[in-house]
Amino acid sequence: MSETAPRTGLPVAEAANALVAFLFAASAPVAIILAAGARGGLTEADLASWLFAAFALNGALTIAMSAAFRQPLAFFWTIPGTVLVGAALETLTLGEVVGAYLAAGLLLIVLGLTGWVKAAMDRLPMPIVMGMVAGVFLEFGLDWIRAFAADAALVGAMTATFVALSVAPAVQRVVPPMIGVLIAGLAVLILQGEAPTLGAADRLLAAPQLYRPEISLAAMAELVVPLAVTVIAAQNAQGIVILRTAGHAPPVNAITTACGAASMVTGPLGCVSTCLTGPSNAILVSSGPVERHWIAAVCLGLLAIAFGVFAPAVTHLLLATPTAFMATLAGLALLRTLLAAFQTSFGGRFGLGAMIAFLVTVAGLPVANIGAPFWGLVFGLATSLLLERGDFRA
Numbered sequence: 001m002s003e004t005a006p007r008t009g010l011p012v013a014e015a016a017n018a019l020v021a022f023l024f025a026a027s028a029p030v031a032i033i034l035a036a037g038a039r040g041g042l043t044e045a046d047l048a049s050w051l052f053a054a055f056a057l058n059g060a061l062t063i064a065m066s067a068a069f070r071q072p073l074a075f076f077w078t079i080p081g082t083v084l085v086g087a088a089l090e091t092l093t094l095g096e097v098v099g100a101y102l103a104a105g106l107l108l109i110v111l112g113l114t115g116w117v118k119a120a121m122d123r124l125p126m127p128i129v130m131g132m133v134a135g136v137f138l139e140f141g142l143d144w145i146r147a148f149a150a151d152a153a154l155v156g157a158m159t160a161t162f163v164a165l166s167v168a169p170a171v172q173r174v175v176p177p178m179i180g181v182l183i184a185g186l187a188v189l190i191l192q193g194e195a196p197t198l199g200a201a202d203r204l205l206a207a208p209q210l211y212r213p214e215i216s217l218a219a220m221a222e223l224v225v226p227l228a229v230t231v232i233a234a235q236n237a238q239g240i241v242i243l244r245t246a247g248h249a250p251p252v253n254a255i256t257t258a259c260g261a262a263s264m265v266t267g268p269l270g271c272v273s274t275c276l277t278g279p280s281n282a283i284l285v286s287s288g289p290v291e292r293h294w295i296a297a298v299c300l301g302l303l304a305i306a307f308g309v310f311a312p313a314v315t316h317l318l319l320a321t322p323t324a325f326m327a328t329l330a331g332l333a334l335l336r337t338l339l340a341a342f343q344t345s346f347g348g349r350f351g352l353g354a355m356i357a358f359l360v361t362v363a364g365l366p367v368a369n370i371g372a373p374f375w376g377l378v379f380g381l382a383t384s385l386l387l388e389r390g391d392f393r394a
Contacts, residue, residue, distance in 0.1 A: 011295045013172075013288040016179035017333075018299035021283040023182075024330045025076055026055075026307055036082045040089025045209055046270055048312055052206040053271035056308025061262050061274065063301035065255075071248040072284040072297035073255065074239075075262065076304075078275045080230040080366070080373070085272050088222055094270065095214035100223035101267030102213050107228045108260030108273070117232055118252035121240060124377070125391070127345045128384060129241045131354030132376040134341035135361025136238060136278060137334050144331020147324035154192070158185045158328045176287065178333055185325050196320035206311040208269050226368070231259055231275040234373040238278025245340055246285035246293070250276075279330070282337040349391040353384030 030051065037047045058075045065073040085097055111117050147155045161184040165177040189195045236255060243250045255276050262274035284296040345354040357380025364372045384391060 011292065011299065012174075012179075013176040014292055014296035015299050016176040016182075017284050017286060017288065017296045018303060019182065020178045020329055020333045021074065021280040021296075021300050022303040022307070023326065024283060024333070025277065025280050025304070029076070029079055029082075032079055032082055033077075036086025036089075039086040040094075042089065042094070042270075045207060046094065048206045049209040050270045050272075051311040052208045052308045053266040053269035054308070055304040055311065056206075057266050057269075057271075058262060058274055059301040059304025059308060061258060061301075062304065063298050065258055066294045066297035066301065069251055069254075070291075070294050071243065071250065072281055072293040073243075073250065074277050074280045074284060074297050074300055075259070075274050076277045076280065077266075077272050078227065078230045078235050080234050081227045081272045081275075083366075084223065084226055084230070088219070092216065092219050092222070093214065095212055096216035096219040097223065098211045098267050098270065099213035099215050100219040100227065101271075101273060102264055103220055103224045104227040104231075104273050105260045105263030105267060107224060108231060108263065109257055110260075111228070111232070112253045112255070112257030112260060115253050117236075117256045121237065121252050124237075124381070125350045125353065125384060126241065126244075127348065127350040127354040128357045128377065128380040129237055130245070130341045130344040131346075131357035131380055132361050132373050133238050133241055133278065134338060134345055135358045135376055136373055137282070137338045137341060138358075138362055140279070140327075140330045140334050141338050142331075143327040147327040147331070151322060151324040154185060154188045154322065155324055155328045157188045158325075159332065160184075162332045178283075178287075178329075181329065181332055185328065189322070189325065194322060204310055204313045206309060210268055211270055213268065227273045229374055231263075231273050232256065233377055235275035235278060237377065238373070239276035239281045242278060242282045242337065243285065245344065247290045248285070248293070279334065283330075283333045286333055286336055349394060350384050350388055352388055353380040356380045356383040 033050060033054070034047060037050065042050070054077045058077065061075045062073065065075070088097060144155070158181045161180045162177050165171055165175060165180045186195065236259065240250050240252060240255070259274045259276065266274060280300065284300065285293050288296065345351075345358065357376040360379050361372050361376035366372060367375050
C-alpha cells in the first residue's frame with residue numbers, strides 16, 4: 001500500500017477510470033450475453049432480466065465489498081460461463097440451468113468458507129498466472145491497433161489525446177487521460193454523425209423475471225463444476241493477481257464466498273454466476289493513488305446499478321456505438337496492465353511455464369466446455385513442474 005497520505009478532493013480520476021471500466025463491461029461482454037441468449041432461445045424479457053441481475057445486483061455487491069475492504073473489488077459475471085450456458089440452453093430448459101446456478105453458488109460458498117481457494121492461490125507461481133492474464137488482455141491491445149483500419153480518424157484522435165495527456169502530468173490532475181480519450185472519441189463521433197441515439201419506441205426500464213429452479217442431473221453434470229471452475233480459475237484468478245500487482249491484498253476466501261452468495265441471488269433472475277472481474281479491476285487500478293482505488297470501484301458499482309435499471313435503453317445505445325470506439329477505450333485503458341503482466345511473466349523464474357500459459361490462453365480453445373484461461377494455468381503449471389522444478393525449489 002502507498003505510504004503517502006490519502007489525497008483529498010473530488011474523485012475525478014477515480015470516476016474516469018470507473019466510467020471506462022463500466023463502458024468496457026457494458027459493451028462487448030453484454031454483446032456476449034445477447035449472443036449466448038439468442039443461441040439458447042431466450043426471449044427479450046429473459047435477457048433484460050439477466051442484464052438487470054448482472055449489473056444492478058453485482059453493482060451493489062461491488063459497492064459493499066469495496067467499501068468494507070477499502071480496496072477495489074469489482075464483481076460482474078463469468079464470460080466463459082456465459083458461453084457455456086448459451087450452448088447448454090440448446091438442450092436444457094432455463095429452469096434446469098437456474099438450478100445449476102444455485103448448485104454452483106453453493107459449491108463456491110463451501111470452497112470459500114473452507115479456505116481451499118486461498119490455499120491454492122497462494123501456491124500458484126505468479127509468473128504463470130500473469131502469463132495467463134497477459135494472454136487474456138493481449139486481444140484488447142490488438143483490437144485497439146486493428147481499430148485503426150476501421151476508423152483511423154476516430155482511433156487516431158483518441159490515441160493522440162491519450163499520448164498528449166499522458167506526457168503532461170500537470171494537465172492529468174485536471175483531465176485524466178482516459179476521460180480525455182472518452183471526450184475526444186465522442187466529439188469525433190458527433191462530427192461524423194455517428195453518435196448513438198435512442199428512439200421513442202425503445203424500452204427504458206428493465207423488468208426482472210423470477211424463474212423457478214428445476215433439479216436436473218444432466219444440468220448438474222454439465223454446468224455446476226465447469227461454472228465453479230470458470231469463476232475461480234478463469235475469472236477470479238485474473239482479478240486477484242491484478243489487484244495484488246497493484247499493491248492490494250484481496251481477501252480470496254471472502255471473494256469466493258461472495259461470488260457464491262451473489263450467484264444464489266442472481267441465478268433465479270436468470271443470470272450466470274458472479275465472479276471478480278479481471279479487465280474492469282485492471283482499469284480501476286490503472287492510475288491514481290492506491291488508497292483511493294476503492295472509490296473508483298464504488299463509482300463503478302453505482303454506474304452498474306443505473307445500467308441494470310435502464311438496461312434495455314443503455315444496451316441499445318452502447319451496441320449502436322462503433323466497435324472501434326469501444327476497442328480503443330479498452331485497449332488504451334489496459335496498456336499499462338498488459339505491460340505489467342509481461343514484465344512479471346517473463347522477467348525471471350517460471351518463464352517457460354508462463355510462456356505456455358500465455359500461448360494456450362491466446363489460442364482460445366476451450367476443452368470440456370471450460371475456457372482457455374483455465375487450461376493456460378493447467379498446462380503452464382504442468383510445464384514448470386516437469387521442466388522448471390528448480391524454480392519451485394528456489
